[in-house]
Amino acid sequence: MIKFEHVGLRYGVGPEVLSDVNFILEPGSFHFLTGPSGAGKTSLMNLMYLGRKPTRGLITMFDQNINEMERARLAKIRRRIGVVFQEFRLLPHLSAFDNVALPLRILGRPEREIRNNVNELLEWVGLGDYMKALPLTLSGGQQQRVAIARAVIGRPKLLLADEPTGNLDDEIGLRLMNLFDQLHRMGTTIVIATHSQHMMDKFEHPRMVLGDGTLKIEAPKSWIQKKIKGVF
Amino acid sequence: MSFFMPGDKKLGVSTGKRRYDLPLNKGAGTGFLILLIALMTFLGVMALAGSFALGSMAHHWSSGLENKMTIEIPADNGDRDIRDRAQIEVLSDKINDALSAKNYIRSVHVLSQEEIHDLIAPWLGEEAGNMPDMPLPGLISVDMITVNPRLMEEMQTEIGAIAPNIVLDRHESWLGDILRLTGALQFATIFITLMIGATTIIAIAGAVKSRIAIHRKDVELLHLMGASDRYISRQFQRHALILALQGAVAGTIGGALILVGISFFAGDTASALLPEFTLNMVHIFTLILLPAFACMIAAVTAKFTVLRELALMP
Numbered sequence: 307m308i309k310f311e312h313v314g315l316r317y318g319v320g321p322e323v324l325s326d327v328n329f330i331l332e333p334g335s336f337h338f339l340t341g342p343s344g345a346g347k348t349s350l351m352n353l354m355y356l357g358r359k360p361t362r363g364l365i366t367m368f369d370q371n372i373n374e375m376e377r378a379r380l381a382k383i384r385r386r387i388g389v390v391f392q393e394f395r396l397l398p399h400l401s402a403f404d405n406v407a408l409p410l411r412i413l414g415r416p417e418r419e420i421r422n423n424v425n426e427l428l429e430w431v432g433l434g435d436y437m438k439a440l441p442l443t444l445s446g447g448q449q450q451r452v453a454i455a456r457a458v459i460g461r462p463k464l465l466l467a468d469e470p471t472g473n474l475d476d477e478i479g480l481r482l483m484n485l486f487d488q489l490h491r492m493g494t495t496i497v498i499a500t501h502s503q504h505m506m507d508k509f510e511h512p513r514m515v516l517g518d519g520t521l522k523i524e525a526p527k528s529w530i531q532k533k534i535k536g537v538f
Numbered sequence: 539m540s541f542f543m544p545g546d547k548k549l550g551v552s553t554g555k556r557r558y559d560l561p562l563n564k565g566a567g568t569g570f571l572i573l574l575i576a577l578m579t580f581l582g583v584m585a586l587a588g589s590f591a592l593g594s595m596a597h598h599w600s601s602g603l604e605n606k607m608t609i610e611i612p613a614d615n616g617d618r619d620i621r622d623r624a625q626i627e628v629l630s631d632k633i634n635d636a637l638s639a640k641n642y643i644r645s646v647h648v649l650s651q652e653e654i655h656d657l658i659a660p661w662l663g664e665e666a667g668n669m670p671d672m673p674l675p676g677l678i679s680v681d682m683i684t685v686n687p688r689l690m691e692e693m694q695t696e697i698g699a700i701a702p703n704i705v706l707d708r709h710e711s712w713l714g715d716i717l718r719l720t721g722a723l724q725f726a727t728i729f730i731t732l733m734i735g736a737t738t739i740i741a742i743a744g745a746v747k748s749r750i751a752i753h754r755k756d757v758e759l760l761h762l763m764g765a766s767d768r769y770i771s772r773q774f775q776r777h778a779l780i781l782a783l784q785g786a787v788a789g790t791i792g793g794a795l796i797l798v799g800i801s802f803f804a805g806d807t808a809s810a811l812l813p814e815f816t817l818n819m820v821h822i823f824t825l826i827l828l829p830a831f832a833c834m835i836a837a838v839t840a841k842f843t844v845l846r847e848l849a850l851m852p
Contacts, residue, residue: 357762359852377849378766385764395759399561408559412765 307333307495308354313363315349323349325519336490338506339499341516347499348392348468350516354497355389355466356380368463385413388462390470394453396441402428402452403437409460427455432478447478454482458489465489468499483509559760560753562777571745575785578738579832582731583793583825589727590821596720599713605682608707609633609697613673616703626676632700633678642683649677738832739839746774746843761851771844775837782836786829
C-alpha cells in the first residue's frame, strides 16, 4: 500500500526535517503516528497525502512509484486518500453539506447519490441540523466533524488524520474513533497522528514513532511481524 | 451554453446542478475587470470600425477611379495667352470627337460650365463661376474600358496633336499617395486592435493570478483532494467568461452607439471626396463577433494562467 524508502525532507536550504524514513504500511492496516512536537509528524503526513515531494528517497503508494508519476495520475492517487487536517481546512464560503460533498463532486458522482450519502453521514456525525451552516458559525468540534465527514465520504483507501479528535468531547471522540475502526474493518488503511496517550492505549494499534527525523514502529513484536514488514 | 444558469448569480454557493467551489466573485476587482474588458472591447470596436471604414474608402477611391481619367484644357494656351470659353469649347469638341471613336473608351463627358462651377464653388466661392473674365480650364471626364500604357501613349499623342499643352491626368499621383496613407492607417488600426487584445490578455492573466493568490489555500485544498487541473481551471475559466461577456457586451453596445452617432452626423457632412461612412454586413458581423472573441480570449487566458500556476504545485 505505502512504502517509504530512505525518504528525507527539508524545507528550502534548512536542515532535514525527516531523514532516512523507511516503512511499509500493508493494505487495511491501522497505525497511530506519534512523537514529540516538532518531530515531523505533519511533514510526514504531508508526504503521505502527496502535499510535497520528498527531497530524497522513494515513495511507493498503491504499488505505484510516486516520484516519477505524472500530474494527472497523481490527482487520481490523491482521490484515493482522505485527509483530516489539523486545522480542518474547510472552505469557509461553502456550507457543511457542500464541504462534505466536495470529494464526491471531484469524483464526478451524481448529485442524487451525493445528497443521500452526505445527508446520511452528516446525520451520523450529529450534524443533521447544521447542513446549511457555514463553517464559521460552527464550533471547533462541529468543524472537526465536518472535516472528518469530508475525509471519509469518498470511502478512501487510505485515511490520514492529524489530531482528529483533539477538539471533541469524549463521547463524540469515541464515536468518531469507532467510525475509523469501522472503515478499517472495511479495508481502509488508516494513519492517525496524535499526542493522545489515552487514545493510543484504548485502541491497540501499532504506533509509528517519529523522533530525530527518523521513524520507529512500536508494538508487540508478534503483531509487527504479522502485520507490518518494516525496514528499520 | 449554460453559463447563465441561476446558480451563476451566486458564485461560491452550491445550487443543484451548477456549482462553484471557489468564491471567485467575492472580492475587490471583479467590477474593475468588467469595466476594463468593456473599455478594451469598446476600443476594439472603434479600431476595427476605423480599419473597415479606411478599407472601404481605399476601395471606393481606387475602384471608382482606376479606369477613369480627366483631360484638362488649361485656360492658358502656353504662350501666355488666355483661351476664352469659345476656344475651350472648340478644343473640347475636337477631343470628344477624337476619343469617342476609340473602341477602348466607354464614354467621354465634357463638363459643362455649371459642373465646373460646382467643382470650384467650395474653393473660390459661389460667385467665382459667374464672373465672365475668370479664366477657367475645360475639363473632360473619360471612362475607359481598359487601361494600359500603350493606350495611354496613343491617347496622349492624339490629344497632343489637337493642342500641345492639354493635360491627361490619371489621378495616379495623388491617388497613390492617398492609398498608401489609408493603407498605413489601416495597418495602424489593426496593430492597435492587436495591442488591445494583448493588453486584455495581460489584464485577465493578472486578475486571474491575483484571484489564485487570494484563494491559494482553497485551490491547494482542491488540489490535495485530487481535483484535476482541469476541474480547478474550469472554475476560473467560467468566472472569466462571465465577466468578459458582461464587459464585452457593454463595450460593444457602447461602441455601436458611437458608430451609429458618427454615421448619423458624418452622413450629412461628408464631402464629395470622402465616401459615406458605412459598414457592410461582413463588417457588422465581425463587430458582433467581437464579444465572443473577447470571451474566448478571457476563457483561454484564464485556463492557461491557472494551469501554469497549478503546475507549480506538487
